[in-house]
Amino acid sequence: MNKVYTNYQEAVADIHDGATLMVGGFGLCGIPENLILALRDKGVKDLTVISNNCGVDDWGLGLLLQNRQIKKMISSYVGENKEFERQFLSGELEVELVPQGTLAERCRAGGAGIPAFFTPAGVGTPVAEGKETRVIDGKEYILEYALKADFSLVKAHTADKMGNLVYRKTTMNFNPMMASAGAITIAEVEEIVENGAIDPDHIHTPSIYVQRVLQGTFEKRIERRTVRQG
Numbered sequence: 001m002n003k004v005y006t007n008y009q010e011a012v013a014d015i016h017d018g019a020t021l022m023v024g025g026f027g028l029c030g031i032p033e034n035l036i037l038a039l040r041d042k043g044v045k046d047l048t049v050i051s052n053n054c055g056v057d058d059w060g061l062g063l064l065l066q067n068r069q070i071k072k073m074i075s076s077y078v079g080e081n082k083e084f085e086r087q088f089l090s091g092e093l094e095v096e097l098v099p100q101g102t103l104a105e106r107c108r109a110g111g112a113g114i115p116a117f118f119t120p121a122g123v124g125t126p127v128a129e130g131k132e133t134r135v136i137d138g139k140e141y142i143l144e145y146a147l148k149a150d151f152s153l154v155k156a157h158t159a160d161k162m163g164n165l166v167y168r169k170t171t172m173n174f175n176p177m178m179a180s181a182g183a184i185t186i187a188e189v190e191e192i193v194e195n196g197a198i199d200p201d202h203i204h205t206p207s208i209y210v211q212r213v214l215q216g217t218f219e220k221r222i223e224r225r226t227v228r229q230g
Helices: 033-042 062-066 082-089 100-112 175-181
Strands: 020-023 047-050 070-075 094-097 116-119 133-136 139-145 149-160 182-193 212-215
Touching: 020 175, 033 062, 033 149, 033 182, 062 082, 100 116, 100 139, 100 175, 149 175, 175 182
Parallel strands: 020 047, 020 149, 047 070, 070 094, 149 182, 182 212
Antiparallel strands: 116 139, 133 139
């Protein structure tokens, strides 16, 4: 099975209207920026997107928002995107806000085959409304369900031709758990090496979770540049 693609449009060709996507990244760190651009150009719409945040107004998932391609966001942080705020307040965009640790665990559980779990995060807040609760060892917990996706789009630093992935530093963020929870996982990377070139002990996402790999070039924009006064 050849997992290496050279054309981004071919890699996303079967992402359909109404699909559920997991998209890795934290802010603009470790986002699959070229795959997002390919989706923008494809024009696919009515997407449900599971991601920590929704990029910024002119980059990352914010580009899909501008094109009205996203129907629903499941995320934990939305503070850097004015268009996100506008669409949410106007009722154009459905939003499910999830505590960040809970979001990460819901994705991880989806990849691990765990259907649901109890967590104390959100107890006594609007997050708990309508959810099953249980007292365990004298402490109250709420039931959260695992998340899965039709497609997961992730960014890694290195892949081999089998699809084993290695992330670099903080770009791991949400990418590993999302890579495991998609029915089809598409990874864009900075380098593709021959099979066997990656030390097995250094692999972060095993190839069994990855169906497509592309090598690309990346802008790696900084979400909010802060410098020290000279």
